[in-house]
Amino acid sequence: MKLIEVKDYQEMSQVAADYLLSKVKKSKNVTLGLATGGTPQGLYEVLIHDHQQNGTSYQYVSSFNLDEYIGLSGKHPNSYYHYMNDNLFKHIDIDSENTHIPSGKAADPAKECEAYDEKIRSHGGIDLQILGIGSNGHIGFNEPGTSFESNTHIVELAESTREANARYFDSIDDVPTHAITMGISSIMKSKEILLLVSGEAKQAAMKKLVEGKISEDFPASILNQHDHVTVIADEEALALVKGLEFLNR
Ligand code: GLP
Numbered sequence: 001m002k003l004i005e006v007k008d009y010q011e012m013s014q015v016a017a018d019y020l021l022s023k024v025k026k027s028k029n030v031t032l033g034l035a036t037g038g039t040p041q042g043l044y045e046v047l048i049h050d051h052q053q054n055g056t057s058y059q060y061v062s063s064f065n066l067d068e069y070i071g072l073s074g075k076h077p078n079s080y081y082h083y084m085n086d087n088l089f090k091h092i093d094i095d096s097e098n099t100h101i102p103s104g105k106a107a108d109p110a111k112e113c114e115a116y117d118e119k120i121r122s123h124g125g126i127d128l129q130i131l132g133i134g135s136n137g138h139i140g141f142n143e144p145g146t147s148f149e150s151n152t153h154i155v156e157l158a159e160s161t162r163e164a165n166a167r168y169f170d171s172i173d174d175v176p177t178h179a180i181t182m183g184i185s186s187i188m189k190s191k192e193i194l195l196l197v198s199g200e201a202k203q204a205a206m207k208k209l210v211e212g213k214i215s216e217d218f219p220a221s222i223l224n225q226h227d228h229v230t231v232i233a234d235e236e237a238l239a240l241v242k243g244l245e246f247l248n249r
Contacts, residue, residue, distance in 0.1 A: 013042030
């Protein structure tokens, strides 16, 4: 796990964008794994700005999002489908046919899960997966206790996750109770992973991650076993791990 320490959210977003852009420029038809939440918003802003200023094209890029709330249609303002269009897709030249987000309204959710993994496989897998981390260590919506062997599946959201995401809804009662998420095994199949960590709320998670104890109780810990993970973390997120000897092992 390689760690890039940055000053703040802004620098994290810029460094992440540079990283992603170097992939897009090197291989036009790269397959990206994309995340939602507050963390990657700054990254997407930099990508949009770059597209407008420098014309970087996403014409042949494909993307797969990590997750979606069950019960929200793409039109719902809090769906991740809506988030991705609003925060990135509608501002760049990516072909909507090449963007993939699990459907939160699938008639047969189990079938949707299987089909999602199959679609990723048929694209030759994800070249670069962008990840954020929940304060309880979740990646995608894989909550503590999720099997490391899991493929794309339906999850019941932890109360702490619903509380953390309630800021986007009118009230916590409106936050869906379930989601569809790429599984841990699906995520670990990505050829490369970029994990973004920013702010005080992630300090404890960051500490646990770098301490390196691998346990299903802390889903992100599995990333220690992937051989191509880069973590970009800001000073605030790293406050509890300063001085620990763990980095770049
Ligand atoms: C959300 C998403 C995750 C995200 C995480 C952290 O619930 N499902 O993909 O990484 O929780 O969110 P944030 O970046 O807003 O802190």
